[in-house]
Amino acid sequence: DADVTQTPRNRITKTGKRIMLECSQTKGHDRMYWYRQDPGLGLRLIYYSFDVKDINKGEISDGYSVSRQAQAKFSLSLESAIPNQTALYFCATSGGQSYNEQFFGPGTRLTVL
């Protein structure tokens, strides 16, 4: 969905480095989410935010942190990257009358060497 953008699209980094993945949305949604996708495991929720002052841990939050800088921006940080954080990361939003439906960004492919 072009209304949800993620940067960078691809990133290769080394073990121990700090990295930030950014997500922006123009849908005006109040809810934003970060997922990681691993083969055979589907998508697993890392963190979610229902508004700027609300941050919640998901299923697999260890090793990650987030910041909701504005309603439209939600960033994911890996403080000290490790190889098993190599995955495809997706940001998603929901809100308004379609809060049951989530709209996904194109994903960031992260490789930790």
Add this chain to the structure above:
Amino acid sequence: AQSVAQPEDQVNVAEGNPLTVKCTYSVSGNPYLFWYVQYPNRGLQFLLKYITGDNLVKGSYGFEAEFNKSQTSFHLKKPSALVSDSALYFCAVRDYDAGNMLTFGGGTRLMVKP
């Protein structure tokens, strides 16, 4: 906690034939069920959802899904497959125990061959 299972890692179908991608669910209370599709190098796209009402739900791109309460299933179907339907399909359920988040199945890769 709510959960969904997609028992098939991959489904192979010939173009023009009907296709079914299976999903079973486990929920306490009324299920809210979803199907998403992921094309290569793209994010997930919403296909359809079941919240209440008719057991047959129609969605995007000619897909439909049948909710079966007795079998706790929500299989995705299409009467005539297209090569362009080849993608990764995810079933999801809204998890009341986790802030109404979506819990996803592991995904099923659909391969439609000409």
